[in-house]
Amino acid sequence: MSGINYLYPEFEVVRNDERCIRCRVCERQCANEVHFYDESRDRLISDESKCVNCQRCVSLCPTRALKIVRSDCRLRENANWDGDTIREIYKQASSGGVLLSSMGNPKPLPVYWDRILINASQVTNPSIDPLREPMETRVFLGKKPEKIERDGNGKLKTALSPQLELSMPVMFSAMSYGSISYNAHASLARAATERGICYNTGEGGLHEDFYRYGPNTIVQVASGRFGVHEDYLETGAAIEIKMGQGAKPGIGGHLPGAKVGPDVSRTRMIPEGSDAISPAPHHDIYSIEDLRQLVWSLKEATGHRKPVIVKVAAVHNIAAIASGIARSGADVIAIDGFRGGTGAAPTRIRDNVGIPIELALASVDQRLRDEGIRNGVSLVVGGSIRSSADVVKAVALGADAVYIATAAVLALGCHLCRTCQTGKCNWGIATQRPDLVKRLNPDIGAARLINLMTAWRNEIMEMMGGMGINSIEALRGNRLMLRGVGLNETELRILGISHAGE
Numbered sequence: 001m002s003g004i005n006y007l008y009p010e011f012e013v014v015r016n017d018e019r020c021i022r023c024r025v026c027e028r029q030c031a032n033e034v035h036f037y038d039e040s041r042d043r044l045i046s047d048e049s050k051c052v053n054c055q056r057c058v059s060l061c062p063t064r065a066l067k068i069v070r071s072d073c074r075l076r077e078n079a080n081w082d083g084d085t086i087r088e089i090y091k092q093a094s095s096g097g098v099l100l101s102s103m104g105n106p107k108p109l110p111v112y113w114d115r116i117l118i119n120a121s122q123v124t125n126p127s128i129d130p131l132r133e134p135m136e137t138r139v140f141l142g143k144k145p146e147k148i149e150r151d152g153n154g155k156l157k158t159a160l161s162p163q164l165e166l167s168m169p170v171m172f173s174a175m176s177y178g179s180i181s182y183n184a185h186a187s188l189a190r191a192a193t194e195r196g197i198c199y200n201t202g203e204g205g206l207h208e209d210f211y212r213y214g215p216n217t218i219v220q221v222a223s224g225r226f227g228v229h230e231d232y233l234e235t236g237a238a239i240e241i242k243m244g245q246g247a248k249p250g251i252g253g254h255l256p257g258a259k260v261g262p263d264v265s266r267t268r269m270i271p272e273g274s275d276a277i278s279p280a281p282h283h284d285i286y287s288i289e290d291l292r293q294l295v296w297s298l299k300e301a302t303g304h305r306k307p308v309i310v311k312v313a314a315v316h317n318i319a320a321i322a323s324g325i326a327r328s329g330a331d332v333i334a335i336d337g338f339r340g341g342t343g344a345a346p347t348r349i350r351d352n353v354g355i356p357i358e359l360a361l362a363s364v365d366q367r368l369r370d371e372g373i374r375n376g377v378s379l380v381v382g383g384s385i386r387s388s389a390d391v392v393k394a395v396a397l398g399a400d401a402v403y404i405a406t407a408a409v410l411a412l413g414c415h416l417c418r419t420c421q422t423g424k425c426n427w428g429i430a431t432q433r434p435d436l437v438k439r440l441n442p443d444i445g446a447a448r449l450i451n452l453m454t455a456w457r458n459e460i461m462e463m464m465g466g467m468g469i470n471s472i473e474a475l476r477g478n479r480l481m482l483r484g485v486g487l488n489e490t491e492l493r494i495l496g497i498s499h500a501g502e
């Protein structure tokens with residue numbers, strides 16, 4: 001009785017039988033088993049209750065016979081009880097379980113990037129043509145010295161802290177092997193290497209095949225310590241301690257045993273088929289002093305040659321938290337906003353916990369400046385950076401670089417069906433099923449990511465040129481280049497920008 005399903009399917013499969021040639025591609029391609037062939041009627045039939053609208057069948061149907069549409073069969077919604085809320089109540093009454101979701105927070109909360117506009121030069125301060133003039137998009141992440149000293153021959157006397165060099169201020173954010181596939185990781189690693197940026201292992205360790213991409217790899221150390229050993233730390237260009245994640249602040253990770261096959265098990269150093277559960281806190285970190293110990297230990301383990309990043313979720317009081325992290329010896333602080341993606345998170349946490357990255361970034365940058373320690377640490381932000389314009393706005397608000405993940409998986413073919421947690425990704429990304437993994441060709445995946453980064457870099461240079469700025473360094477924290485639209489006084493004050501027209 002409790003398992004009764006009161007729900008009409010969310011999506012309807014519209015098949016044009018005139019066009020359908022019964023090739024059964026849709027049946028073979030759908031890991032959710034929506035389509036099946038009825039021999040007696042010589043027709044393809046759909047079980048719409050299983051459809052997640054991943055668009056795989058629509059994309060591959062050779063005759064364009066398919067459409068997936070949102071059902072217009074509505075529940076008795078009103079302004080207080082919307083369809084999703086009613087649907088979730090029915091699901092929980094049926095299962096008794098915590099609701100799980102993936103990708104980022106879809107709620108209609110403000111996207112501040114869309115309320116910030118970028119400046120351009122006119123008349124008195126000339127713009128720069130990026131096709132004819134040199135433009136510097138390289139960034140170096142790590143502590144910067146207060147002053148530089150040289151000897152009589154001009155040779156640098158000041159010892160520099162380790163730096164992570166990027167050809168542009170964008171990196172691929174943490175996505176673990178296990179949550180995403182081998183071929184997705186291969187695509188990210190190759191593209192990062194080709195473009196001179198970095199990708200991030202996430203908390204799942206580093207597959208032995210990817211050690212060769214080490215100079216473009218950030219290796220993560222999370223609370224579960226999966227796959228962490230000396231060679232792993234030594235291989236990465238930088239080490240990231242993950243304290244938090246924007247999609248699920250305060251929550252640990254859970255990779256179901258079904259996704260822990262032989263390769264994932266070896267990489268994570270856990271038994272095959274066992275659930276990989278990373279605890280919510282690091283059990284050895286309860287203070288900034290404890291964090292300092294871990295930062296120091298990782299630096300000692302790698303001869304002080306690697307920058308250490310501390311990643312936290314954007315939460316209330318993030319400026320004070322970042323100030324503490326800056327004093328822990330970390331070289332880089334990565335802050336993940338509440339729209340950050342995930343392979344699996346409790347829905348209530350994803351949709352209700354954390355704060356927008358735009359506000360977090362502005363307040364952290366200002367706090368570190370006020371305390372005179374901004375140069376002691378670099379800032380990287382993520383959590384739904386969707387375009388080169390978001391990158392430019394983030395840098396002007398104070399970021400040294402950004403992390404992207406959802407944009408990267410979209411480039412790999414993700415259609416945002418938001419069911420990564422099921423492990424049945426029809427696009428070969430968030431899955432470990434060999435038949436699905438092979439659908440993502442890493443050569444094509446890498447080429448698409450390289451294209452995306454090339455396009456974004458060109459656009460960043462165009463926007464910089466338009467502002468009359470020829471180096472990313474001159475844009476960082478240059479909030480005069482930004483104006484707000486439709487923002488209230490408090491929002492403008494936190495963002496540290498004027499309203500358009502001022």
Ligand code: SF4
Pocket residue numbers: 015019020021022023024025026027044060061062063064065066
């Ligand atoms: S893929 Fe298209 S043409 Fe082929 S069986 Fe399915 S609906 Fe028909």
Ligand code: SF4
Pocket residue numbers: 054102103409413414415416417418419420421424425426427428429430
């Ligand atoms: S990665 Fe795959 S399962 Fe996840 S949202 Fe994208 S298409 Fe859907």
